[in-house]
Amino acid sequence: MSNVYSMIPVPQAQQIVLDHCWTLGSETIPSHEAVGRVLSVSVVAPDSLPPFPASIKDGYAVISSDGIGTYNVVGESRAGSMDSPNPAQGTVVYITTGAPVPLGFDAVVQVEDTEEVPSEKVEEEEGTMTSSDYKQAGRKNRRVRILKAASPGQDIRVVGSDILVGETVLRSGEVIGVAEIGILATVGATHVTVYKQPHVGVMSTGDEVVEPSTSPLGPGQIRDANRSMILAAAAKAGAKVTDLGIARDTEGHIQGCFDRAVSAGVDVLITSGGVSMGDRDLVKPLLERTGTIHFGRVLMKPGKPLTFATLSLPSAAPGEGGDPSSEPQRSMMVFGLPGNPVSSFACFYLTTLPALRKLMGWSNPMLRRVQVKLAQTLKMDPERPEYHRVALQWSKCPFLEGRAEHVGCDWWAVSTGNQISSRLLSARSANALLEVPQASGFLRQGTLVSAILIDDLQAMPDPDGLSLQ
Amino acid sequence: MSNVYSMIPVPQAQQIVLDHCWTLGSETIPSHEAVGRVLSVSVVAPDSLPPFPASIKDGYAVISSDGIGTYNVVGESRAGSMDSPNPAQGTVVYITTGAPVPLGFDAVVQVEDTEEVPSEKVEEEEGTMTSSDYKQAGRKNRRVRILKAASPGQDIRVVGSDILVGETVLRSGEVIGVAEIGILATVGATHVTVYKQPHVGVMSTGDEVVEPSTSPLGPGQIRDANRSMILAAAAKAGAKVTDLGIARDTEGHIQGCFDRAVSAGVDVLITSGGVSMGDRDLVKPLLERTGTIHFGRVLMKPGKPLTFATLSLPSAAPGEGGDPSSEPQRSMMVFGLPGNPVSSFACFYLTTLPALRKLMGWSNPMLRRVQVKLAQTLKMDPERPEYHRVALQWSKCPFLEGRAEHVGCDWWAVSTGNQISSRLLSARSANALLEVPQASGFLRQGTLVSAILIDDLQAMPDPDGLSLQ
Numbered sequence: 044m045s046n047v048y049s050m051i052p053v054p055q056a057q058q059i060v061l062d063h064c065w066t067l068g069s070e071t072i073p074s075h076e077a078v079g080r081v082l083s084v085s086v087v088a089p090d091s092l093p094p095f096p097a098s099i100k101d102g103y104a105v106i107s108s109d110g111i112g113t114y115n116v117v118g119e120s121r122a123g124s125m126d127s128p129n130p131a132q133g134t135v136v137y138i139t140t141g142a143p144v145p146l147g148f149d150a151v152v153q154v155e156d157t158e159e160v161p162s163e164k165v166e167e168e169e170g171t172m173t174s175s176d177y178k179q180a181g182r183k184n185r186r187v188r189i190l191k192a193a194s195p196g197q198d199i200r201v202v203g204s205d206i207l208v209g210e211t212v213l214r215s216g217e218v219i220g221v222a223e224i225g226i227l228a229t230v231g232a233t234h235v236t237v238y239k240q241p242h243v244g245v246m247s248t249g250d251e252v253v254e255p256s257t258s259p260l261g262p263g264q265i266r267d268a269n270r271s272m273i274l275a276a277a278a279k280a281g282a283k284v285t286d287l288g289i290a291r292d293t294e295g296h297i298q299g300c301f302d303r304a305v306s307a308g309v310d311v312l313i314t315s316g317g318v319s320m321g322d323r324d325l326v327k328p329l330l331e332r333t334g335t336i337h338f339g340r341v342l343m344k345p346g347k348p349l350t351f352a353t354l355s356l357p358s359a360a361p362g363e364g365g366d367p368s369s370e371p372q373r374s375m376m377v378f379g380l381p382g383n384p385v386s387s388f389a390c391f392y393l394t395t396l397p398a399l400r401k402l403m404g405w406s407n408p409m410l411r412r413v414q415v416k417l418a419q420t421l422k423m424d425p426e427r428p429e430y431h432r433v434a435l436q437w438s439k440c441p442f443l444e445g446r447a448e449h450v451g452c453d454w455w456a457v458s459t460g461n462q463i464s465s466r467l468l469s470a471r472s473a474n475a476l477l478e479v480p481q482a483s484g485f486l487r488q489g490t491l492v493s494a495i496l497i498d499d500l501q502a503m504p505d506p507d508g509l510s511l512q
Numbered sequence: 513m514s515n516v517y518s519m520i521p522v523p524q525a526q527q528i529v530l531d532h533c534w535t536l537g538s539e540t541i542p543s544h545e546a547v548g549r550v551l552s553v554s555v556v557a558p559d560s561l562p563p564f565p566a567s568i569k570d571g572y573a574v575i576s577s578d579g580i581g582t583y584n585v586v587g588e589s590r591a592g593s594m595d596s597p598n599p600a601q602g603t604v605v606y607i608t609t610g611a612p613v614p615l616g617f618d619a620v621v622q623v624e625d626t627e628e629v630p631s632e633k634v635e636e637e638e639g640t641m642t643s644s645d646y647k648q649a650g651r652k653n654r655r656v657r658i659l660k661a662a663s664p665g666q667d668i669r670v671v672g673s674d675i676l677v678g679e680t681v682l683r684s685g686e687v688i689g690v691a692e693i694g695i696l697a698t699v700g701a702t703h704v705t706v707y708k709q710p711h712v713g714v715m716s717t718g719d720e721v722v723e724p725s726t727s728p729l730g731p732g733q734i735r736d737a738n739r740s741m742i743l744a745a746a747a748k749a750g751a752k753v754t755d756l757g758i759a760r761d762t763e764g765h766i767q768g769c770f771d772r773a774v775s776a777g778v779d780v781l782i783t784s785g786g787v788s789m790g791d792r793d794l795v796k797p798l799l800e801r802t803g804t805i806h807f808g809r810v811l812m813k814p815g816k817p818l819t820f821a822t823l824s825l826p827s828a829a830p831g832e833g834g835d836p837s838s839e840p841q842r843s844m845m846v847f848g849l850p851g852n853p854v855s856s857f858a859c860f861y862l863t864t865l866p867a868l869r870k871l872m873g874w875s876n877p878m879l880r881r882v883q884v885k886l887a888q889t890l891k892m893d894p895e896r897p898e899y900h901r902v903a904l905q906w907s908k909c910p911f912l913e914g915r916a917e918h919v920g921c922d923w924w925a926v927s928t929g930n931q932i933s934s935r936l937l938s939a940r941s942a943n944a945l946l947e948v949p950q951a952s953g954f955l956r957q958g959t960l961v962s963a964i965l966i967d968d969l970q971a972m973p974d975p976d977g978l979s980l981q
């Protein structure tokens with residue numbers, strides 16, 4: 044059996060997976076639930092912003108041709124409440140930031156460039172009035188001196204200067220984040236049309252594999268780390284997830300889990316274990332019989348037995364409630380991840396996550412690759428490229444610490460230690476997979492190496508305490 | 513009033529905010545709900561991994577001193593099921609990857625370094641047996657030739673080589689991510705003790721501000737973008753959130769929202785609007801009377817009127833259900849964000865988010881700062897440092913596109929365009945705030961500038977299509 048599958052390079056495996064992704068349908072959901080989702084329909088502004096000419100400053104709306112001089116304050120325009128004075132040469136209107144500039148006025152003079160001229164009546168009574176009385180009375184009969192002539196349009200945001208009616212404010216294919224939520228609210232989009240979430244089912248296989256709650260462990264048993272981990276990863280990626288449990292190493296038991304995945308309406312089934320070449324590695328044989336295996340060995344370390352298949356399903360799954368006619372021929376993608384936890388971790392990020400992103404509508408679903416400097420010398424493997432777990436950090440050179448050359452910051456990749464594929468601690472705090480080339484010898488400390496981002500750099504180590512300015 | 517608050521620099525404002533953060537209590541939750549939470553108690557392994565000496569290869573467990581030769585296969589050890597043969601010189605045990613090495617055997621020889629020797633009986637019957645029969649029969653009476661002598665311990669993971677019983681596998685203060693979920697499962701930690709989530713209440717203020725669902729807008733109205741946006745940002749940061757609505761520009765209305773925040777048990781109240789110097793900017797006066805304002809103006813663009821206060825609360829809020837005795841003196845932090853949406857966006861990231869992270873237990877709650885090259889020339893502001901919204905990308909030099917020098921990749925900061933504080937489109941797709949120094953003149957294209965990460969770089973623009981290898 045081991046010769047049935049030729050060993051393909053990772054980029055080819057990634058391409059095959061993406062080529063087998065279809066497009067999930069769309070759904071319309073409340074905007075406040077849309078963070079992380081991808082727009083399937085662009086959002087267009089139904090009105091302009093500002094919807095009225097708006098003042099940029101606290102000050103006075105003026106008729107710019109009036110120029111310097113002393114004018115009657117004939118009204119007030121505040122955010123949310125505005126007098127409607129008749130514009131006339133020689134008058135001004137008190138205005139606050141963001142408030143509408145009344146019709147007929149064409150500039151704003153900021154309050155710093157003006158001087159209040161209390162009316163005579165108010166001045167007479169000044170001694171007996173509180174400052175608040177004064178303000179109230181003053182409003183009715185105020186005069187102001189404009190000290191700087193305004194140019195037409197000065198300190199006014201014209202209608203539509205931020206957003207023009209009919210403008211596309213968010214494009215189909217954009218991932219909705221925090222700012223996008225604000226933009227949706229601004230244009231009155233309380234609901235948005237987004238790609239559906241892929242439904243991911245996750246199962247583990249293995250006679251030795253037991254529930255994490257098992258304690259003490261029986262002879263030969265190990266706890267199932269993969270299922271919790273992959274469920275968490277798929278949910279974090281934005282998928283709906285279903286826990287399909289642990290299958291024993293029998294065809295019947297594994298088939299039972301597959302059947303439950305199908306009836307739950309799963310789009311993507313992720314298994315772990317059972318893809319090696321032993322006579323109790325039954326996932327591949329089952330996929331061979333019931334579907335199409337697109338690859339069954341990948342040139343990578345860890346993760347060599349990674350398997351990808353598709354199963355055609357007769358019709359839309361019951362219990363999903365969707366419109367079956369909109370997705371004519373259902374099929375299920377199956378990722379057969381290796382059983383070692385680090386292998387399943389690396390394989391998920393390198394092949395499954397891009398697939399989930401593509402299903403969710405990302406226009407560029409591939410993980411981002413950057414170049415970083417190596418904080419320590421690494422031995423390369425002449426047999427396979429290795430995806431070495433590292434924590435990227437922006438810092439001074441870690442291996443020159445305490446020396447005069449320890450200046451200037453750069454992106455450094457710090458290894459998480461022993462990379463044996465059973466040791467999940469090597470994935471702890473990892474935010475990238477370093478691409479260590481297939482070669483003899485060593486990659487020296489300080490070498491520029493490419494790294495694939497697998498986690499948010501907002502939580503990256505900050506060893507130099509740079510973060511507070 | 514405008515002179516009451518001295519203008520302080522952003523780092524000082526950040527420090528003041530962090531100095532006023534207290535520690536929330538802990539709670540024990542199911543591990544599968546713990547992604548994004550921070551451990552308040554370290555996690556220790558209750559048993560070793562592997563819990564038994566485990567084979568690294570498919571092959572034969574041997575007694576290494578036996579060396580090269582032909583041996584009887586006296587048993588099998590597979591993941592989850594193991595014969596218990598009596599170890600004896602001159603015998604071997606068939607073993608699969610990850611399976612326990614039976615007692616008395618001290619090395620594994622991989623199958624590639626062995627040769628099966630069918631027993632004579634089996635050889636006689638060979639003609640009439642299927643290969644599966646053969647395997648079955650062969651198991652009972654097999655012999656194997658070991659072609660390479662094994663050294664003691666070869667291809668065996670010793671007990672505890674991945675995790676040692678009693679080892680701290682996750683430390684208090686660590687943020688729980690995908691790999692950490694797997695590690696928790698591995699050590700049988702179905703529940704974890706984590707810092708509580710801060711409870712954040714969000715309100716907007718302003719007579720002009722209306723619900724996003726309002727359409728068409730009445731005269732002088734604008735839709736409330738800030739509340740949805742800040743609710744989304746706080747939830748994304750891991751907080752529990754409560755929507756406190758929109759307050760009119762009256763003290764009574766604003767006080768009413770404050771009261772609702774208190775009775776909901778809010779730890780952090782975020783308001784927007786009402787912090788400028790107009791006579792209807794009532795948030796600051798109210799905070800002055802009911803709490804302590806720690807700063808009321810910050811040297812930043814946008815965001816100058818940013819206000820931070822604390823209110824002492826008489827006792828634990830009812831309706832929270834927590835143990836009041838564990839948090840003796842409750843207080844509420846109040847962030848008075850400016851009303852312009854971009855100002856509230858920038859102020860949230862620069863001051864509120866670090867506070868939320870600190871409350872949630874992050875050991876380094878500050879946003880991470882990196883250095884990037886400027887993709888276009890920017891005008892600096894001599895009055896204030898500017899937090900210019902940019903999309904960071906790893907790419908070739910964007911402004912040399914098509915030219916021979918357009919080689920080699922670097923981190924580039926691409927401006928999101930017009931930075932006026934009312935234009936929320938300038939925050940669309942932004943993943944960093946560029947720190948543009950307070951100065952005259954221009955920052956030239958290509959200059960190295962510091963940038964503060966505000967979003968996940970895993971979704972950064974990938975203009976060169978680098979991502980598929």
Ligand SMILES: [Mg+2]
Nearest residue numbers: 248249316317
């Ligand atoms: Mg197995």
Ligand SMILES: [Mg+2]
Nearest residue numbers: 717718785786
């Ligand atoms: Mg206001």
